[in-house]
Amino acid sequence: MYEFVTYEGGVYKSNLMIEKIEDLGGYIIQKNKESREISMLIAIPEEDLPAIEELASELKGELHPEKLIGTELAVVSPSISRHHLPHPVCDIAERLRRAGALTNIVSIARGVGRRISQITKEEEKMIEEYDAAVFILGNFGNCLVHHKHKLLKNIEVPVIAVGGPELDELENADEYISGVGRKVDRMRKTEEQQKLDEVAEAVGEHIERERQKIAEDPLVLHPIEIKEILEKELPLEEHEARHSPVVLHLDGLRVKLPYPEHIEKIKQIKVGQYRLNEIARLHKSKNEAEDILIKIKPRSLIETEKKEAGEVGEKQMAEAS
Incomplete structure (x- = not known):
């Protein structure tokens, strides 16, 4: 298992950190240099993380665990029009990128309206290519509860829905976060920034659950x-x-x-x-x-396929003899 962390520190002696990561069998997913500062998204074997923490302390750098590193997320809006592509779409996508994810904004062709809103099978398949999806919904509770939840029904990846109304939950959404509806301004206020953090944390929790499911039946290679x-x-x-x-x-x-x-x-x-x-x-x-x-x-x-292939080979040899 790998631990995903962000390293932030000075450019001076950053080569020592890079060499240490490579020596321990870790990977640098992304590296950014700005003036005299360096930021790196890192994947490091779980058992070797203390060694990286020790070196980071020596270099006066900081390590931050990030659940979203190594993921690609969809931020979904009802349409691409200015009216239905509100500021929270960009603000949420930016906040998820800061947490280490790669994000794409996906707009539904006919997601607007109440009774007429719909999503095609092709759009559902496109959204399911991502590790999770954040659906940006509107400000009307009746619309969300009775109509818009149908857009989420067949999505098989984790779905976090955000909207304006205060609701305990929304049908077909793995989690619903209120207080983020259509807004005419960027989300700059303290309480709005806290709401963006809440969205990122919710996505991170669902991503972590998916990682745990994969760990129960590990992939042949990471x-x-x-x-x-x-x-x-x-x-x-x-x-x-x-x-x-x-x-x-x-x-x-x-x-x-x-x-x-x-x-x-x-x-x-x-x-x-x-x-x-x-x-x-x-x-x-x-x-x-x-x-x-x-x-x-x-x-x-893989082991099952190898076993089945061996059994087929033995059967063919027996028939040939």
């Missing part, structure tokens, strides 16, 4: 280990215009290369003793860029 291999093997420099060409998910990755052109090469990439298509399922994204989605198989499934 996504971050496959990410490092892909970054060495793929021509990512040709697509520098796209931010973060290989994106971590809880149970896989998103590769921002066109599916038709690169899928065959990616399938054959060697990952330890396997080829990638032997330990993962590869799909084409529903977005316009046709990204490549990789879902890593659990270790138990």
Whole structure:
């Protein structure tokens, strides 16, 4: 298991931290330098975290655990129009990015109105490509309780709904957070910033639960280990215009290369003793860029498939003899 943390400190002697992370088998997911300060998103083996904490203290730096590092989240609005794309959409997306997540804003084509609002199967599948989704709803309780909850019904990833009315819960949402409806201004006030923190914390808790579910039946390889291999093997420099060409998910990755052109090469990439298509399922994204989605198989499934393949081989040999 890896622990995900943010390191913040001075540029001076930051190379010692980078070398320590690499020596311990950790990974630097993202690194930003600003003037004399450096910030890094880090994945480190759980048992080695005390060593990193000790070095951070020596370098006068700070470590902050972040539950959302290594995830990609969808922030969903009812439509792309100015009227239905309120300021909280951008504010929430920005707050989730500060917590370490990569975010995309997804707008539903026909999510506006009460009785006429709807979501297509393709939109549902697109949202389910992410690790979790935050739905930004409106200010009218009757609309949310009797109509808008239907938009969330078939979404299979964790859904956190936010809206204006004070409600104990909202049907089909894993969690509902009130006090964040349509606003005409950015969320700058102290109480509004606290509400953004509440949203980020709620998403983090659901992400942590998903991690625990995965840990009960571990993946054959952690996504971050496959990410490092892909970054060495793929021509990512040709697509520098796209931010973060290989994106971590809880149970896989998103590769921002066109599916038709690169899928065959990616399938054959060697990952330890396997080829990638032997330990993962590869799909084409529903977005316009046709990204490549990789879902890593659990270790138990790999062992079952190997056992079944062996039994088939023995049966064929017996029939041949």
